[in-house]
Amino acid sequence: MRDRASAETNATNAGATRLPAGLPPLILFTFYGLLCLLPVALAALQGHPARNIFRELSSGLVMVGYVMTLLQFVLSGRFEWISGRIGIDRTMRFHQVTSWAILSFILVHPLLYAVPRLFPDPMDAVNALHRMFSSPNLRSGVIAWYLMILLVLLAVFRDRLPVRYEYWRLSHGLFAVAIAVSGTAHTLAVGTYSADRWLAGFWIVATIVAVLAMLHIYVLKPLSQRNEPYRVVSNSKVADRMWEVAVEPVRGPGMGFAAGQFAWLNLGHSTFSLTEHPFSISSAPVERPRIAFTIKESGDFTNRIGAIEIGTPAYLDGPHGNFILSGREATGxxxxxxxxxxxxxxxxxxxxxxxxxxxxxxxxxxxxxxxxxxxxxxxxxxxxxxxxxxxxxxxxxxxxxxxxxxxxxxxxxxxxxxxxxxxxxxxxxxxxxxxxxxxxxxxxxxxxxxxxxxxxxxxxx
Ligand SMILES: Cc1cc2nc3c(=O)[nH]c(=O)nc-3n(C[C@H](O)[C@H](O)[C@H](O)COP(=O)(O)OP(=O)(O)OC[C@H]3O[C@@H](n4cnc5c(N)ncnc54)[C@H](O)[C@@H]3O)c2cc1C
Incomplete structure (x- = not known):
């Protein structure tokens, strides 16, 4: 372990502290809102004669809901320009809260089409819905509709499912990709407004961006992590059921970070493995290249943390988070x-x-x-x-x-x-x-x- 006293003399060591970059929240929210409304604006500009209010409402809501769905990929992509300032925990909470809005917009989409048939004959509305759900032309939309319900239910009840977090995360990603592909196929095939080339182009670009965000986290990041390997240099018990695991880069200066940030830690697995866990860094930036994590035994992975051997290969995805004092004005x-x-x-x-x-x-x-x-x-x-x-x-x-x-x-x-x-x-x-x-x-x-x-x-x- 590096001597802390000698590290203190390097307190001003350039590059030791890396403050998070990130767009201001106001800009992000404005951009998010504008993107959600863009397809509705593109549809309005087409000058179609107005259909009945329920159809228009159904189309408007599903367009907003579907952009929000595709933006969920970007929100969960661990991009620093998004969560650098607002924090990844808030970004993920936004991801969760907006998923309820998305679910309701997408759920009511087919139902609104049937509303005008409810009177005078409710059975007419039920039959219309049945025809819609069994129509081969609408199959991709029906698949996306059911998958969306399943995805949200699996996320809400995740803690109660008898599956490991890593498998749930894999299924969450796969379902999301399936929704993006079938949802876009549906809108391009039968969407009244999406026949327009500008709106069709928007959906294609948005779907590509969503899939690229997914590739960023599951392919590009793991590839770049392979060039920045770490290894465990110490592992010691620091309190009851708590361990301090320290890593150092195999080469180079390693990750810069600000005191208080966290990283996803992968110990002993391939960079493509889903077995990685978020832990706050408990050492100070001045102690780099040594980076320490203080980990409590609390589940599958952490219960075995004490057995991690010196020399175990490690990879870090970070730094993330804005739990940082540095750079904030404070009198105490x-x-x-x-x-x-x-x-x-x-x-x-x-x-x-x-x-x-x-x-x-x-x-x-x-x-x-x-x-x-x-x-x-x-x-x-x-x-x-x-x-x-x-x-x-x-x-x-x-x-x-x-x-x-x-x-x-x-x-x-x-x-x-x-x-x-x-x-x-x-x-x-x-x-x-x-x-x-x-x-x-x-x-x-x-x-x-x-x-x-x-x-x-x-x-x-
Ligand atoms: C920002 C942040 C900082 C954290 N810092 C620390 C710390 O400094 N010390 C510490 O002991 N704990 C910390 N934790 C908690 C730690 O991540 C979990 O205790 C650990 O992941 C549990 O893994 P497990 O396999 O042992 O338990 P499990 O029972 O498998 O998981 C318990 C819960 O941990 C969460 N979790 C597991 N894996 C992941 C993952 N890959 N990504 C996101 N969440 C996951 C899930 O909510 C899961 O339900 C932090 C968590 C977050 C979000």
């Missing part, structure tokens, strides 16, 4: 961590120590038991180098414990925050999603502006 910062959610905060604190950060820092760090506290000695030593105060919280404390007792509940948090008295500082919150939701609500109830809260959820898909 409060870090609130639950369990292994302390990992990216450790990276930030290590970097701030190297940079001799002058502003006040407060850490509220919750765990169940004392043996789960990560890097206790190092945190205590950091208090000498930084203006750092730490509030340890345990829900099951040992006898003689002098820190706070309980969960990171609103009451307990408010007690700590009252004594900190810094509602205009920056707040960094990291840990499991339910904890983050509760902490964010508590902070906003105290009047902390949303823009002053930076969070990293350890689960977003």
């Amino acid at each position: 910062a409060v870090f609130i961590a639950g369990g292994v959610g302390f990992a990216p905060i450790m990276s930030i604190l290590r970097q701030l120590k190297a940079e001799r950060y002058p502003h006040p820092l407060r850490l509220i760090y919750g765990n169940r038991v004392a043996t789960q506290i990560l890097y206790l000695e190092e945190i205590e030593a950091l208090k000498q180098a930084l203006d750092l105060k730490v509030y340890y919280v345990l829900s099951e404390p040992p006898s003689g414990w002098t820190g706070s007792v309980g969960e990171l509940s609103p009451g307990l948090l408010n007690d700590c925050l009252d004594s900190i008295g810094a509602d205009d500082w920056l707040y960094f919150v990291c840990g499991p999603a339910p904890m983050i939701n509760s902490v964010e609500r508590t902070l906003m109830d105290r009047g902390v502006q949303r823009s002053r809260i930076v969070s990293e959820r350890f689960k977003y898909d």
